[in-house]
Amino acid sequence: MGILKLGLGILSRSKTSEWAYIATRVKVMKRKLIPKEDFNKLINMSVDEIAKYLEETEYKEEIDKLAYKYTGIELIDYALSYNLSKTFRKLIDISTGLPNKLITLYLRKWDIWNLKNIIRGKMFRFSNEEIEATLIPAGEFDEEFLKMLIAKDSVGDVIETFKDKPFYPILEKLTHGAKLSEVEDELDKYCYSCLVKLTAENVDMKYFIDFIKMEVDLANIKTILRLKKEGATVEEIMSRIIPHGYQLKEEECRKLAAMELEEIYKAIESYWFAEEITEEIAKEPLSRIENALTRAWVKKVISIAHSHPLSILPVLAFIVLKKVEVDNIRLIIRGKAQGMDVEEIKKQLVIV
Secondary structure (H helix, E strand, C coil), X not given: CCCCCCCCCCCCCCCHHHHHHHHHHHHHXXXXXXXXXXXXXXXXCCHHHHHHHHCCCCCHHHHHHHCCCCCHHHHHHHHHXXXXXXXXXXXXXXXXXXXXXXXXXXXXXXXXXXXXXXXXHHHCCCCHHHHHHCCCCCCCCCHHHHHHHHCCCCHHHHHHCCCCCCCHHHHHHHHHCCCHHHHHHHHHHHHHHHHHCCCCCCHHHHHHHHHHHHHHHHHHHHHHHHHHXXXXXXXXXXXXXXXXXXXCCHHHHHHHHCCCHHHHHHHHHHCCCXXXXXXXXXXXXXXXXXXXXXXXXXXXXHHHHHHCCCCCHHHHHHHHHHHHHHHHHHHHHHHHHCCCCHHHHHHHCCCC
C-alpha cells in the first residue's frame, strides 16, 4: 500500500480537453444531488418514508440491493456508504491524465478515515458489520483489504498490518496509552501534511494545493476551538495543528491558541471562513459552530469552483457537496432515532 507517496509524476501539464470532459461529467452528477429544499421534507418524514424517497434518487440501486437484508436506519446507512464509495470511484474511472491523478490523490484521505473508523470500532467493541457500515472504500484501500482489517482480532493486530508504513509510529502510540483522539488528529495531520508538500508547478496544481490548505484551515480552527473548550494548553493545541494552512499557518494558530475563546471568535472575523461565525453563533454549542464553519467552507468551495470551471475545483466541490449530502441524511435519520426535535435537527444540517 503506497498511501500518499509524493513521487507520482503528477506535475505534468494537463490538457484543456481533460478538464472539459471531467467538468461536464461532474456537472451532470451534481444535478442529481438532492435539492436543498427537499431536506425540509425529509425532516418531516419517517425513516421508512425517507428510504422510499431515496429509492427515487441516485441511491435507488443501493436501497434495492440491500433491502432484502436490512431495514430502517441500517438500510439507509449502508446505502449511503455504498453510494458514496461508488460515486467517488466513478470520478476516478471517468477521468484521465492530471485530473485523474489529483482526484486519486485527494480521495486517499478516505484510507485514513477508514482506518480511524476500524480502530475506533474495535476499541468500542462494535460488531464487524457495524464497522463495515461506516467505511467508504474510495481510496487506495479497497473493500477486500478493509474487510481483512476488520477481521483482525484486536486493535494491535490492525496496527501491526502497517508496520512498514510511514504512519506506523503514529498508530503505535495507541499501544502505549495515547488517547484515541490524539492519534486520530495525528493521522489527519500526516495525511494533509503529505498533500500540502506537493509543488505548485502549474496553475492546476496551485488550485489543488490551495484547496487542501483551506481544508487545513478548517481542520485547525475546529481543533483550536475544541481543545480550548477542553482547557488544553497552548502547547497541547499546537501539537495537534496541521502545518502549512492557507491563512492559519502555525504562527497564526499559536496566536489563536493563546487567546481566550471570546477573543478567538473576534479574531475569526479576519479569516476567509468568517461569514458564518456571528456573535450569536459563538454562544452556541461547539457542534453548531463546527457546522457553521463547514457551511462557510461549502460556500467558499462553490464560489471558487464557479470562478474556475476548467480546473480540479468543480470536481473537489462536487466531492464536498456529495459528502455533505450524505452527512445531512445520516443526521436526519439518527436524529429521528434519538427522538431529536425537528427544529434541533434542522439547526444541525449543513444546507447551502
